[in-house]
Amino acid sequence: MWERASARSGTGEAGPHVLRCLAMPSRIVAAVAFLALVLLGVEPTLIRLTFVNREPLRKTMERAADRGWYPDYPLFLEGVRAHTPRGARIAVVVPVKSWEAGYDYAFYRANYYLTGRDILPVLTQDNRPFPDGVLRADYVALWGMTPRGGREVWRGNGGILLQR
Amino acid sequence: MTLARRIALAFLYACGALSLVMLLPLPWMPIPLAAIALLAAGLTIYCTRGSERVPSRLSPIDALTLLVIVGYCFYATISRPWEWDYWAIWGLKGRVFYDAGGIDWHYLETPWNQFSHPDYPLLLPLHYAFVSLLQGGWDDRWFGVSFILFGIALVIVIRERAARDLSPSLASLVTLAIAARSVSRYVGMAEGPLVAYGTAGLLFARCGGMTNAAILLGFAASTKNEGLTLFAAVVVALLVERRARDVLRLWPAVAIAAPWLLMRAVHGLGTDLAAGSPFERLVRHLGETSIIVGDLAESFPDGWLWLGILAGIITMWILGRTTQTERFLVVAVAAQFVFFLGAYFVTPHDVQWHISSSWPRLVRQLEPPALFAALLGLARYIAPHAEARPEQQ
Numbered sequence: 001m002w003e004r005a006s007a008r009s010g011t012g013e014a015g016p017h018v019l020r021c022l023a024m025p026s027r028i029v030a031a032v033a034f035l036a037l038v039l040l041g042v043e044p045t046l047i048r049l050t051f052v053n054r055e056p057l058r059k060t061m062e063r064a065a066d067r068g069w070y071p072d073y074p075l076f077l078e079g080v081r082a083h084t085p086r087g088a089r090i091a092v093v094v095p096v097k098s099w100e101a102g103y104d105y106a107f108y109r110a111n112y113y114l115t116g117r118d119i120l121p122v123l124t125q126d127n128r129p130f131p132d133g134v135l136r137a138d139y140v141a142l143w144g145m146t147p148r149g150g151r152e153v154w155r156g157n158g159g160i161l162l163q164r
Numbered sequence: 165m166t167l168a169r170r171i172a173l174a175f176l177y178a179c180g181a182l183s184l185v186m187l188l189p190l191p192w193m194p195i196p197l198a199a200i201a202l203l204a205a206g207l208t209i210y211c212t213r214g215s216e217r218v219p220s221r222l223s224p225i226d227a228l229t230l231l232v233i234v235g236y237c238f239y240a241t242i243s244r245p246w247e248w249d250y251w252a253i254w255g256l257k258g259r260v261f262y263d264a265g266g267i268d269w270h271y272l273e274t275p276w277n278q279f280s281h282p283d284y285p286l287l288l289p290l291h292y293a294f295v296s297l298l299q300g301g302w303d304d305r306w307f308g309v310s311f312i313l314f315g316i317a318l319v320i321v322i323r324e325r326a327a328r329d330l331s332p333s334l335a336s337l338v339t340l341a342i343a344a345r346s347v348s349r350y351v352g353m354a355e356g357p358l359v360a361y362g363t364a365g366l367l368f369a370r371c372g373g374m375t376n377a378a379i380l381l382g383f384a385a386s387t388k389n390e391g392l393t394l395f396a397a398v399v400v401a402l403l404v405e406r407r408a409r410d411v412l413r414l415w416p417a418v419a420i421a422a423p424w425l426l427m428r429a430v431h432g433l434g435t436d437l438a439a440g441s442p443f444e445r446l447v448r449h450l451g452e453t454s455i456i457v458g459d460l461a462e463s464f465p466d467g468w469l470w471l472g473i474l475a476g477i478i479t480m481w482i483l484g485r486t487t488q489t490e491r492f493l494v495v496a497v498a499a500q501f502v503f504f505l506g507a508y509f510v511t512p513h514d515v516q517w518h519i520s521s522s523w524p525r526l527v528r529q530l531e532p533p534a535l536f537a538a539l540l541g542l543a544r545y546i547a548p549h550a551e552a553r554p555e556q557q
Binding site: 026027029030031033034035036037038039040041042043045046047048049050054057058061062064065086104108109111112115116118119120121 | 228231232234235236238239242243244245246247248250251252255256259260262263264274276277279280302337338340341342344345347468469472473475476479480483535538539542543545546
């Protein structure tokens with residue numbers, strides 16, 4: 001109560017000396033809490049980053065988006081982009097047969113690299129085959145698999161682009 | 165207002181104004197768009213001239229904040245943006261729109277593309293498209309630079325907001341503590357601009373700078389759906405603080421956010437949380453409250469920091485130094501937390517997956533304003549002559 005009274009009176013200069021003495025410990029508590037919070041807020045990793053060799057981190061981050069599919073799959077998709085026209089319908093076929101085990105990555109990643117084209121999946125989100133994806137496609141982008149049928153347009157980086 | 169803060173606001177306003185212009189069904193051309201951005205920046209700098217000057221003497225502690233920013237520059241540009249949500253949502257839509265030379269409604273309306281969340285606001289994808297127009301092609305290698313600029317703009321606003329109420333040394337310490345939380349670790353995702361617009365908006369609203377607050381909150385709502393709930397949280401906090409007149413002064417935020425909300429309604433781009441029967445899901449999930457709370461606790465990030473923030477807020481409350489300005493921030497942050505929690509109770513997705521994939525990001529959005537409130541409250545007790553100065557419009 002006294003501390004509050006002292007604090008509310010501004011610097012406490014107008015109050016009696018005893019009030020100022022009692023206000024001191026709570027001011028110390030506030031100062032300690034303030035400094036502790038400053039220390040908790042500071043992110044030393046960011047400061048360290050200026051002074052360390054960043055090459056290992058760069059290598060890790062470079063492959064972070066594609067992990068085990070790096071570097072071939074993104075390079076394959078760039079090749080597919082270079083060999084297909086805008087507006088083309090492209091089905092994406094990869095060895096993974098489960099949506100959450102990797103087909104989602106392959107399909108979404110193809111969307112990113114192949115903007116301007118319609119990307120069609122060959123698998124539904126509940127892991128059922130979706131043959132319409134291939135049937136409706138102008139092209140089939142086949143990666144990590146052996147092709148059956150279709151006219152080969154381009155091959156590279158572990159994949160083949162077929163025209164239906 | 166110092167030149168640094170006027171430039172910071174000019175950057176934020178220029179990016180926001182561009183996104184509004186790019187929503188219009190007009191052809192995108194780099195030179196006219198760049199001219200609009202420059203005009204918006206110039207107008208901001210001009211219109212904020214002569215407003216209150218705050219002494220902005222630097223302190224040696226600011227050098228440490230600079231080190232944090234330099235470190236972030238290296239982090240944000242270490243490679244192309246790597247986050248899943250960058251290339252499956254924000255960057256993807258930016259690239260689709262850049263390729264189409266405008267908003268590709270066909271893409272957004274195609275059922276196969278639901279994963280890209282077609283209902284999300286478009287400020288960031290449009291920003292990417294604009295940068296690519298200036299570059300003359302899509303190359304995301306240096307998109308991290310935009311995140312550095314958003315972060316620096318916010319740090320400048322924080323530094324000056326703190327300097328209004330505190331001595332240069334204390335203001336520098338406050339800025340140092342918040343700097344690393346103001347720059348987004350999720351490079352490529354909308355958290356960066358959202359935190360910049362949202363936190364800056366909160367800090368202006370805190371002291372009655374309602375025009376700037378409204379514009380910034382409007383752009384926050386144009387960045388992410390959490391920006392929309394942040395606007396609602398600010399309204400709640402203003403009403404709790406009996407500042408009903410200030411609620412009305414937020415109309416520019418509504419005007420800024422409205423075009424996209426109307427467009428997405430016209431094109432039937434519904435948000436997943438509202439799909440189906442949210443009430444039914446709410447009732448079902450209420451029965452799983454203990455599991456949900458357990459998942460939230462497990463995924464809660466930066467526990468020690470939040471414990472410190474909570475302790476700081478409780479300390480200043482016990483010491484009797486809570487002021488209306490800090491209370492406003494605390495209520496707004498608390499209301500936003502309630503909105504976040506509400507989303508998990510109505511989610512149509514697997515709750516555990518939804519929490520683990522988004523909760524840490526959401527909590528981190530609130531670290532800058534929560535830290536600011538706790539630190540300012542404590543600093544006021546250390547240096548009791550400090551009082552929050554109202555904004556001069």
